[in-house]
Each structure stands twice: as structure tokens, then as C-alpha cells.
């Protein structure tokens with residue numbers, strides 16, 4: 456558990472002052488997550504709803520939970536009202552499900568749109584060309600608020616490729632931000648990109664929210 460604190464300090468040294476570190480806690484035990492919490496990290500990311508539900512019950516209530524993995528419409532009812540941010544919205548249908556559950560509970564849910572900039576078909580996310588169309592459809596939904604974009608880069612050591620993907624995502628983010636007055640429910644605030652192996656590049660390219668799993672929990676220094 457000492458190691459977790461050390462890992463977090465090292466990661467933080469590589470982030471900017473205002474970068475939000477989301478510790479990705481999937482597959483991790485309650486004591487491990489408590490060590491992260493005690494190191495002062497309150498943002499936790501999960502990608503499976505069942506796992507999120509079990510952990511959320513057992514952990515402190517001031518944790519801000521982030522859903523980062525693919526979310527099925529029929530699971531939306533288990534997360535709305537309990538999470539700080541859903542990063543992985545990639546269809547109108549899912550957004551509508553989140554909106555209608557939020558309406559039922561009389562609240563507004565913050566979401567990110569996941570874009571697939573790399574064009575890898577194994578990855579979730581919408582094609583950047585579809586972003587504007589999706590936004591205008593989403594603008595009718597009053598119980599969601601679009602707070603930014605999320606992307607996942609391919610697992611590669613090709614730095615120029617990673618930079619290209621992150622720069623493209625940042626450009627989309629900036630374009631949306633300069634256009635946000637056109638939409639009643641868009642307030643661009645978060646650009647979620649960067650994981651253990653690529654977060655320093657993502658931050659350099661403008662990410663202000665990183666999602667780090669193995670780097671937080673690794674056993675010893677690499």
C-alpha cells in the first residue's frame with residue numbers, strides 16, 4: 456500500500472496542476488482502492504457496472520465515480536445518480552436512456568462523448584464526422600449535460616501516431632468549445648485521454664483528465 460502512494464506521487468509529478476487523475480480501479484480490491492483514497496485521490500474509474508455497484512456500496516461516499524467502459528442501456532438505471540461522470544457515451548440511444556433515467560430522478564447527469572479518432576474498429580466511440588450530428592440530436596435532451604470528450608488511443612509505442620490522435624481529439628474539443636453556445640446542454644470542461652502508457656503524451660497534447668490503472672497499482676518501480 457506504500458507503493459500505491461509512491462506511484463501516485465510519481466504520476467502527479469508528471470501531470471499539470473489542474474489535470475484530474477482518475478484512478479482506474481477495475482479488478483482491484485477494496486483495500487487497494489482505500490489506499491488510493493487515502494493518498495488523496497477521490498476520482499475513481501470503473502468499466503463494469505456490476506463491479507462499480509459492489510464497490511460503491513463499500514467505499515466512502517465522497518468518492519467521485521466515473522464510468523469509463525462501454526455502458527449498456529439496460530444498466531443505466533444502476534449508475535444514474537451515483538456517478539460523477541459517464542465517459543463512454545457513444546450513441547443517441549444510450550444518451551436517451553441516461554436522459555430519461557435522470558429525468559425520472561429529477562437530476563442532470565454529466566457525460567462525455569467517446570470519439571474513435573484512431574479508427575480502430577475494435578474500439579468504442581463515434582466517428583469524429585458524426586460528432587456534430589450527434590450533438591444536435593443530444594441538444595434536445597435536457598437531463599444530460601455534455602461536459603467534454605473522451606478517447607482511447609491504440610496500444611502502441613508509436614509516439615507520432617499517439618500525438619496525432621491526441622492532437623486531433625484536442626482540436627475536436629476546441630471546436631466544440633468555441634461552438635458551445637449553439638447548444639443548450641454543452642459546457643466543455645473535460646478532455647479525458649491518456650492511460651498508463653501514454654498519459655504524458657496526452658497531457659502534452661491538452662488532456663485535462665487522465666485515466667490510469669496499472670500505473671497506480673503497479674508493484675514496483677519500472
Ligand SMILES: *Cc1c(COP(=O)(O)O)cnc(C)c1O
Nearest residue numbers: 479502523650651666667668669
Ligand atoms: C482499463 C482502462 C484504463 C486504464 O488503463 P491502464 O493502462 O491500466 O492505465 C483507462 N481507460 C479505460 C477506458 C480503461 O478501460
